[in-house]
Amino acid sequence: MSRGPDAATQLERALVAAAAAAGCxxxxxxxxxxxxxxxxxxxxxxxxxxxxxASPLLEQWLVGLSDAEFALRGTLVADIHVVRMTREDGVVTVALEALTVEER
Incomplete structure (x- = not known):
């Protein structure tokens, strides 16, 4: 029986979905x-x-990221923050760090 995607996969999917919903x-x-x-x-x-x-919507989404709620099965996102951001030729590259905690 499969338990489904792990926390890392769920976090990646949640970030992609949240950014798309925010228009970035x-x-x-x-x-x-x-x-x-x-x-x-x-x-x-x-x-x-x-x-x-690069867009104002991306900037706004990144500013609010540390307060965002993510629905991950069996896992809580305890902390997430931007470590580094670079802008070059209209492309923004963002390094994030996150801490997930397993629910008991």
């Missing part, structure tokens, strides 16, 4: 994750690289 389609061009645990939680740390066309 993105592409996830790189993604990696590592397991993470504290005394009370387990989850993963995610590093993602996104690309998109």
């Amino acid at each position: 389609p993105i592409a996830v061009t790189a993604a990696d994750w590592t397991r993470w645990a504290s005394a009370t939680f387990t989850g993963a740390r995610h590093s993602l690289t996104l690309t998109a066309g």
Whole structure:
């Protein structure tokens, strides 16, 4: 029996869907994750690289990203933030880091 996509895949899909809904389609061009645990939680740390066309809608979406809610099955997005952003020839490349925590 399949459990469905993992947290990393769900996060990527949620980001793409949220950006499209905000009118600023993105592409996830790189993604990696590592397991993470504290005394009370387990989850993963995610590093993602996104690309998109430069636009005010993209800027607005990125500003609100840390407060956004993402519906991931069995997982909460505890933290997400922009680490770095570059602009070149109308293309914005964004490095994100996120922390997901497994629901118990």
